[in-house]
Amino acid sequence: MMKFSGGKTLAVAAVAGGALLASIAPVMASVSAESPSLALIRVEPDAKIKTWGAAIEVQVTYACPKTYLPSTGYVYVNVSQNVFGRIASGNASKTVNCTGGFETTTVTVAAQNLAFWPGKAFVKADVSAYPHAATDEREIKLSY
Structure with a gap:
């Protein structure tokens, strides 16, 4: 046995x-x-100043899971910058496609109260694709 x-x-x-x-x-x-199961977002380190500071182009790389049709999400970008002791700011949003992979898109942010200048700025970006969301906050460089 x-x-x-x-x-x-x-x-x-x-x-x-x-x-x-x-x-x-x-x-x-x-x-x-x-195919990430969560939403992800990252602001690229450089942004382009357009029209003498009236707007900037911010590039963000994002990912959101492909879900039910239509598979869309929203990217929100908020920028603020100290310009000679005053605050230049602006925000914008954009509808994006959720492919399940990483995508890069450009969001144009218009200055609301003061023109943007070359130098450093603070950016907060969010991606939202129900029920997933992600945020990135960082300092970026603005240049022509």
Whole structure:
């Protein structure tokens, strides 16, 4: 009669399970990178000043999961900058397609109370694709 001990059986099962997970982990990683299950957003570090500071073009890279039709989301960008002790600011939004992958789009932000100048500015960007949302806040460089 052969006697099995619980410890040895459990160890064999753990090794077999680990080998199975190791063999499918690369596949799981590539699927995850191609179609994120969450929303993500990143503001690019440089923005272009247009029309003598009346507007700037901010590039954002975003990802939102492809869901039910239509698969759209919204990108919101808010910019503020200290210009000689006064605050230049503006905000804009844009409807974007959620493809499940990373996309880059340009959002044009019009100055509301003072022209933007070359130099540093603070940007807050949000992406929203129900029920997912993400935010990025950072300092960027404005230039012509």
